[in-house]
Amino acid sequence: MGNIVPNPARIGKAHLVVILSQPMSRSLLMILVLVLIALGVLAWLLYEKRIPPPEVQPPVEIPPAEPVEHPADRNFNPGWIGSACSHDGDCSYPRGFCLMPEEGFPRGHCSARCEKFCPDRRGDFYSATFCIDDPAYADSGICVARCNLHLTPSGCRPGYICTSLQRRKESMVQLVCLPKMGTPKPPTQCTRQLDRLGLAYTRPDLADAPTRAARPGEPPPRQDICQIDTPVLLNSPIHSVDYRQKGRRHADHLLLACRMVLGIERLSALLSEIGVVEVEYNGAYVCRGVAGTRSLSGHGHALAIDITGFERAREAPVSVQTDWSGANPKRREFLHDLAARIRKAKIFDVILTPQSGGLHLDHLHLEIK
Numbered sequence: 001m002g003n004i005v006p007n008p009a010r011i012g013k014a015h016l017v018v019i020l021s022q023p024m025s026r027s028l029l030m031i032l033v034l035v036l037i038a039l040g041v042l043a044w045l046l047y048e049k050r051i052p053p054p055e056v057q058p059p060v061e062i063p064p065a066e067p068v069e070h071p072a073d074r075n076f077n078p079g080w081i082g083s084a085c086s087h088d089g090d091c092s093y094p095r096g097f098c099l100m101p102e103e104g105f106p107r108g109h110c111s112a113r114c115e116k117f118c119p120d121r122r123g124d125f126y127s128a129t130f131c132i133d134d135p136a137y138a139d140s141g142i143c144v145a146r147c148n149l150h151l152t153p154s155g156c157r158p159g160y161i162c163t164s165l166q167r168r169k170e171s172m173v174q175l176v177c178l179p180k181m182g183t184p185k186p187p188t189q190c191t192r193q194l195d196r197l198g199l200a201y202t203r204p205d206l207a208d209a210p211t212r213a214a215r216p217g218e219p220p221p222r223q224d225i226c227q228i229d230t231p232v233l234l235n236s237p238i239h240s241v242d243y244r245q246k247g248r249r250h251a252d253h254l255l256l257a258c259r260m261v262l263g264i265e266r267l268s269a270l271l272s273e274i275g276v277v278e279v280e281y282n283g284a285y286v287c288r289g290v291a292g293t294r295s296l297s298g299h300g301h302a303l304a305i306d307i308t309g310f311e312r313a314r315e316a317p318v319s320v321q322t323d324w325s326g327a328n329p330k331r332r333e334f335l336h337d338l339a340a341r342i343r344k345a346k347i348f349d350v351i352l353t354p355q356s357g358g359l360h361l362d363h364l365h366l367e368i369k
Contacts, residue, residue: 073107076157080121081129082145082177083110084157103136104179106159111142116169118143127151130176131168141168147175147204149235149253154202162204162233175204175233175255188230190258197265200235204255211300212288221289226300228285230258238268242278246308251278255285257302263368264305266347271310274338278311282363291359298350304367310334321362324354339364 073084084107085091085098091110099109112118114131127148134142147155147162155162156177163178185203187195194201206228211221234254236243242251243264256264271279285302289295298304310318316331323331339353342364350367352360 073157075125076148076151077110077121077126077145079110080126081110081112081118081143082127082157084108085110099142106179107157109144109179111144114141114143114168116141116167125151127177130165130174132165132176133168144176144178147177147202147233147253149200149202149233153200155204155233155253156202162202164204164206175253178205188258190230190262191232194232194258194261194265197262199238199261199265201232201261204231204233206231210287211296215291218289218292219294221296221300222294223296223300226285226287226296228255228257228302231302232256232258232261234261234264238265239272241268241271241276244278244280246280246282254305255302256305257368260303260305260368263347263366266345267342267366270341270345270347271338274334274341275312275315276310277313279307280309280311282306282308298367298369303369304350304365306363306365308363310338320354320364324361342366 077083079090079092081091081093081096083090086108088097090108091098091112093112095112096110097112099105099111101108116131118129118131120126120128128146129143130146131141131143134140145156149155152158154160155175159180160177161180162175164173165176165178166173191203211223211226213220232255234256236251236254243254244251254261254264283299283306284304286297286299288297288300290297299306308320312318318331318334320335324335326332339351342348343351348366349369350365352365354361356365
């Protein structure tokens with residue numbers, strides 16, 4: 001056998017076991033441990049005396065965050081009635097003041113006191129205004145902005161919705177911007193179709209309106225309220241065709257039932273094909289009865305429109321009243337041909353022309369049942 005070389009590590013371990021097994025060595029180890037513990041306690045006591053305990057600081061009051069401006073706020077009546085504000089100084093016009101967020105107006109709302117009418121400001125970023133009863137003080141009125149789909153996709157600033165309200169001290173109703181309440185309306189099959197067609201519209205919050213007779217002295221309709229199935233405020237142009245109410249200078253929004261909007265979309269495509277760029281209409285949603293009867297008109301459900309004229313590119317305007325039976329053969333032929341096209345397209349259930357007589361001598365009445 002060869003020489004056996006002992007392992008140093010194993011020898012060290014054996015010696016350590018022998019040392020620890022001796023009584024004297026164990027006593028020394030215990031003393032060493034106690035000394036170390038004593039030194040640690042002493043160090044801790046010295047540390048506590050050097051560093052006083054931290055003082056308890058009173059809670060810091062965090063000031064409320066300033067309302068965050070929405071980008072769309074800048075393009076809606078800036079510095080005017082209906083614009084965003086954080087204090088009265090933001091409403092820098094005569095008698096202007098700020099309706100604050102804590103009063104229920106998101107990011108503030110510039111307003112002014114009114115009795116019946118409110119001032120308007122001209123410009124591309126300004127909507128007309130309207131005087132309504134102050135919800136907080138019933139004996140006075142406040143000015144609010146009317147809905148305008150040319151300024152924002154919803155017609156109002158974010159956090160506000162188009163709402164039908166009466167003018168203070170009058171029965172006239174307009175769509176105005178008021179703080180949005182409750183949950184958004186869920187989409188319907190019809191509104192999904194509007195989205196697929198790419199139409200610009202909003203869904204206003206409408207109250208049922210009381211009906212009235214078509215003419216003074218006539219009995220009111222048997223149905224005493226007007227209700228709209230899925231009301232829609234439609235922006236124009238549609239297929240490059242604007243819709244302007246008679247007597248107004250610029251194109252306006254159409255308040256219609258969703259089903260009627262689908263009909264207007266098809267009509268606009270047809271009109272665009274023959275060069276029409278603007279439609280003049282006399283009535284769309286009007287809460288009244290049919291003249292001479294006690295039946296509610298299709299206008300009372302926002303399912304009808306009365307068209308009085310047309311503007312064509314590079315052509316003279318056409319008036320239903322003067323040109324349906326007028327001396328100009330081209331304009332007369334245009335109207336008769338258009339009525340035939342609309343009938344052939346089967347867009348509407350009711351089509352009344354001056355040829356129908358009665359109260360339709362100055363317009364085309366188009367209605368969906």
